[in-house]
Every structure is written in C-alpha cells, then in structure tokens.
Amino acid sequence: MFEYDPVIYSRILTGLTLGYHVIFATIGVGIPLLIALAEWIGIKRNDEHYRLLARRWARGFVITVAIGVVTGTAIGLQLSLLWPNFMQVAGHAISLPMFMETFAFFFEAIFLGIYLYTWDRFKNKMYHFYLLIPVVIGASMSGFFITTVNAFMNAPTGVEIQNGVVTNINPLAAMFNPATPTKVAHVLSSAYLTSAFVLAAIAAFALLKGKDHVYHKKALHLTMTVAAVFAVATALIGDFSGKYLAEYQPEKLAAAEWHFETSTEAPLILGGVLDEDQNIRYALEIPYALSILAHGSPSAEVIGLEEFPQDELPPLIVHYFFDAMVGIGMFLALVSVAYVFIQRTKRWNEHNRLLLWAIFIGGPLSIIAIEMGWFFAELGRQPWILVGYMTTAEGATTSAHVDLMLYLFIGLYLILTITCITVLRKLFSSNPVERELKDRGME
Secondary structure (H helix, E strand, O other): OOOOOHHHHHHHHHHHHHHHHHHHHHHHHHHHHHHHHHHHHHHHHOOHHHHHHHHHHHHHHHHHHHHHHHHHHHHHHHHHHHOHHHHHHHHHHHHHHHHHHHHHHHHHHHHHHHHHOOOOOOOOHHHHHHOHHHHHHHHHHHHHHHHHHHHHHHOOOOOEEEOOEEEOOOHHHHHOOOOHHHHHHHHHHHHHHHHHHHHHHHHHHHHHOOOOOHHHHHHHHHHHHHHHHHHHHHHHHHHHHHHHHHHHOHHHHHHHOOOOOOEEOOOEEEEEEEOOOOOEEEEEEEOOHHHHHHHOOOOOEEOOHHHOOHHHOOOOOHHHHHHHHHHHHHHHHHHHHHHHHHHHHOOOOOOOHHHHHHHHHHHHHHHHHHHHHHHHHHHOOOOEEEOOOEEHHHHOOOOOOHHHHHHHHHHHHHHHHHHHHHHHHHHHHOOOHHHHHHHOOOO
C-alpha cells in the first residue's frame, strides 16, 4: 500500500476494528432497552403484538451480540499487541473500567441466556420481564465503562507520569475524569437513538412494501417515540460537549469549526472547503453560534488554532466528520419529532410515504452518524493517544508484520459481515412475522 510504517498500519487496523465494532457495540447498548419497553408495554396492555416485537427483536439481537463479542475481543488483543507502550503507561490507570466492562458483559450475557430460554415458562409474565432488567443494566454499564477509558485518553487524571513511569495512581479519579460525564452521556444517548432508528427503519420498510398490519405500525410508534426522546437528549448533550471541548480541548473544537484566529462573536462554519492559504470558501456561516456553543454567550471569546503549536494541531478534516454527525443528528431529531407531533395531533397521516421514506433513510444515516462521531473523537485527539503525555507514535508498536495483521483482520470482518447478514436474513425470512402472527392466533 505504501512504505511500511508500523504506526500507520497500527492506526489503520485499530481504526478499522473500532469502526466495525462500534456498530455492534451501539446496537448492543441500545436494543435491550427497546426490547424491555416492548415487552413491558405488551404485558401492561395485554397486547401480544408488543410481546412478539420483543421476542423477534431479541432473536436478532443475539446474532449482533455474537459479532460484537468477536470484535470486542479483537480490540483487546490489538491494544496489547499494537499499543504496548500506551498500555504500559496507561494500563495501570484504566485497568479498573476495562475489567468492569468485562464483568458487565458477562452479567448481561448470563441473564440474556436465561431470558431467551424462558419465554412462556412463567405464569406471571412479569417474572420473564424482570430477567431483562439486568440485560439492560449490563449493556448500558458496559458502554459506560468502556467510554470512561476513551474519556481518560482525552482527559488523563488520577495519575502522575514522570519519565514514562506512572505514580500516584487513583483509579476512580482516572475513571471519573472531566471528559466522562459528557462522553458517557453522549455515547449512551446516541446508542439508544441509533437503535431506535434502526428498528424503526425496518418497520417503515415493511409499511412501504404494503404490509399494512398493525404489528408494524405499533413497532413504528414505539421506536419513533423513543427516537424522539433521545434525539432531543442527544442534541442537548451535544451542547454540553461543545462547552467541555471549549474548556478542556479548545484545539479540537477549533479544528472542528476551522476557527483559526482567537476572536469574540465567533460564527459556526458549516461545510465549505479550504484553499492553499487556509481561506474558507463555499461555507455557510451562522453568526455568533460558535461562541454560544463554546461558552453560552454570543460575545464570548473562542480560542483559535493560532494559539497552539503546529505539531499539536488535529487534522482539519475533522470539520467534515463533525458537520456530518451534527447534520444527521438534526435530521433524525426533525423526523422523529415530526412523527410524534403528527401522530399525537392526528392532523395528517403519520404513515404517509414521504415520512416513511425519511424514517427508512434515517436507519442507515444513524449508523453513519455514529461512525462520523467516532472518527471525529479519535482524529480530533491527534497527535495524542494520551493527551498531554504520549503521542500516538510514541504509544505504537515498532514490530514488523502489522500490515499482515491488517489484511487478516479485513478478511475476518468480511466473513463476519457476510455471516451476520446471511443468518439474520435466514432467521427472519424463514419465519416471517405474518406466519408467526397466524401461528399464534393473532390477526
């Protein structure tokens, strides 16, 4: 591909693994909440359609969990093999959340297994629902713990590092660092939002194909209501994230907005291109918006990239990732809130084809937004792997054959993708919802 450089290949391989894993991790965090809501509503309303929703969602969820286990294991392997210097320094501080993430996953997996094998086994249906509560808690806590590791990389606290030696370790302070509140809140909220839109897209597609059964309408109603709640929550948390960046990582915010000079009344830059002299062309400027995002005041001063050494600046391409993430997030919020408004007011048909197409498109777009968010988070931290302490190049391996590992893992992920799609299609095409409704005596 190019001249062998273990740092470059390590970054590509790690980025590939994280980019692939984040899809299944996001679904793994969000789907259990949707399953729990569907079953709870089904029990409370004595509505078997909602209980069937929970049953079918759970079947598909198990397949994605299996893929997530493989990719999660790959991440652990790659941290040790590709980033030994980083793990030698930071591993002491973040070993607690990494261990707790594993514990949370096993906690979730145990109850998920019991939940799957005890359908229709209890006279009181709520007992079966209670088994799902640990699954929801375990999935969310797994997301919480692993996100604190990433937060530590952006805002390392709870340790002192002198000449590469870690001293005065406080694992709790490292885990609950300044980046933790906004990062954890944003990751969990966006996971619930994305999962809701993915399931909503499936229901919308069924309705678009002419499957006008009330089962699909109930699925759409539940998922879009959840999506509307978390779309608004994600937008609010995004505002807090902007204020965190302005205080703790101003160079990352400045790179995201192509804000080169420190100034007051700073505008928000949407889109555009940079010429050779770093002049911005073809961009949409929203006056005062960056100052408001950064400090809550239109007259606030926002630090520009000029304040930082050139070798410590993030790549300016993060601007496009940031714009894509925010733009898709606003689209998802608009579509989900519009659905809820139309459904509640009954002024229009919430199942009109235009809205259904928007919901269907929102499914893959939500996954893209997650990917753009992680690209922005990771590239925006560069050149640091541990901000202020260790650069990415210093943390990487110097070993040979990382390129061979990259090709092997590409092959693995292709196999996993084909397997996942094939199994999911077979699982649901061989047992369509219409047949299952008929078998259960449900019209």
